[in-house]
Amino acid sequence: MHVKILLPSSIFLEQEVHKIVAEGLNGSFCLLPRHIDYTNALVPGILTLENGGGEVTYHAVSEGIVVKIGKQVLISVRDAVRGDTLEDLKKAVDSQFIQTMKQEAASRAALKKLEADTIRRFMELGEKSK
8 A cells, every 4th residue: 555644834744555444433443554544534543554574654633634545545634754763753752742832931932922912002102091
């Protein structure tokens, strides 16, 4: 099967695989090459890809959707992180989580500054109109 993991702004991964294991709304499921066409909503979890040689890679994904049409499998998610082992995946997720937290904190600080500046300007405008 040819799998593509799509993020909002890029293609995260594109490769040939023999087996896909993912977590959907009703539990985990497995897709093999001769599986019927299939669509399912994904929940945040681990996506396992196995190539024809038996090599397995792990991907932590956010919520999304998987669509299998023939030998093509499209997986669309908001975020994804890869690890060759579950331990590597945990480290990568922790690292990305910390980075995301820092970005969100910086965004919140910038928003607070904008809010304070807007209130200050409204107060100045009110004082000028008196």
